[in-house]
Amino acid sequence: QVQLVESGGxxxxxxxxxxxxxxASGFTFSDYYMSxxxxxxxxxxxxxxxxxxxxxxxxxxxxxxxxxxxxxDNAKNSLYLQMNSLRAEDTxxxxxxxxxxxxxxAYGMDVWGQGTTVTVSS
Amino acid sequence: xxxxxxxPSSLSASIGDRVTITCRASQNITSYLNWYQQKPxxxxxxxxxxxxxxxxxxxxxxxxxxxxxxxTLTISSLQPEDFATYYCQQTYSTPREYTFGQGTKxxxx
Numbered sequence: 001q002v003q004l005v006e007s008g009g010x011x012x013x014x015x016x017x018x019x020x021x022x023x024a025s026g027f028t029f030s031d032y033y034m035s036x037x038x039x040x041x042x043x044x045x046x047x048x049x050x051x052x053x054x055x056x057x058x059x060x061x062x063x064x065x066x067x068x069x070x071x072x073d074n075a076k077n078s079l080y081l082q083m084n085s086l087r088a089e090d091t092x093x094x095x096x097x098x099x100x101x102x103x104x105x106a107y108g109m110d111v112w113g114q115g116t117t118v119t120v121s122s
Numbered sequence: 123x124x125x126x127x128x129x130p131s132s133l134s135a136s137i138g139d140r141v142t143i144t145c146r147a148s149q150n151i152t153s154y155l156n157w158y159q160q161k162p163x164x165x166x167x168x169x170x171x172x173x174x175x176x177x178x179x180x181x182x183x184x185x186x187x188x189x190x191x192x193x194t195l196t197i198s199s200l201q202p203e204d205f206a207t208y209y210c211q212q213t214y215s216t217p218r219e220y221t222f223g224q225g226t227k228x229x230x231x
Contacts, residue, residue: 045166
């Protein structure tokens with residue numbers, strides 16, 4: 001079935017790095033735009049980063065620009081988020097999500113992973 | 123950036139009630155408005171896209187309406203599984219600015 005599975009979260013010290021992965025299955029990954037969305041403990045949803053189907057167009061929310069890098073490997077059906085210079089405020093559950101209807105996400109994100117927890121603390 | 127404001131922030135209702143949640147955008151977003159449901163410890167689930175289109179597999183008791191700056195999500199007859207937090211999301215601007223509302227927590231009265 002259509003599925004996204006994140007991995008790579010954990011506990012890291014401020015200033016440290018983590019690389020999140022998202023493995024896709026059950027659909028043609030290379031046809032879809034993808035995003036990372038996070039949720040801090042007890043808070044709402046925050047869109048973090050977006051990549052189009054070929055990887056040629058990328059966006060970041062301002063708070064992570066210059067620190068996070070999104071990428072994808074369509075041959076491996078995988079999405080990544082390299083997170084550097086981590087801060088306490090990056091602590092959150094990170095979800096990967098698929099843009100519905102093959103577009104850039106205007107019609108919402110229709111498939112989500114279960115989330116992976118990133119905790120930034122000394 | 124476009125700001126999204128949901129009201130109320132929380133709501134208590136009973137099984138069988140009709141419930142309406144409102145989302146207001148800080149500028150015109152035409153019909154680029156989506157609604158999600160999130161249960162504790164779970165990922166969000168897309169309910170409504172393009173303001174009023176029901177996502178496949180979502181029960182027909184959920185409906186969305188509105189355009190421009192004012193939108194509503196209505197649950198016609200609350201079921202036990204509907205108690206959750208609901209988020210609106212605007213997708214009018216570039217993906218860098220696909221902002222969410224702050225959420226509405228729907229609780230059992």
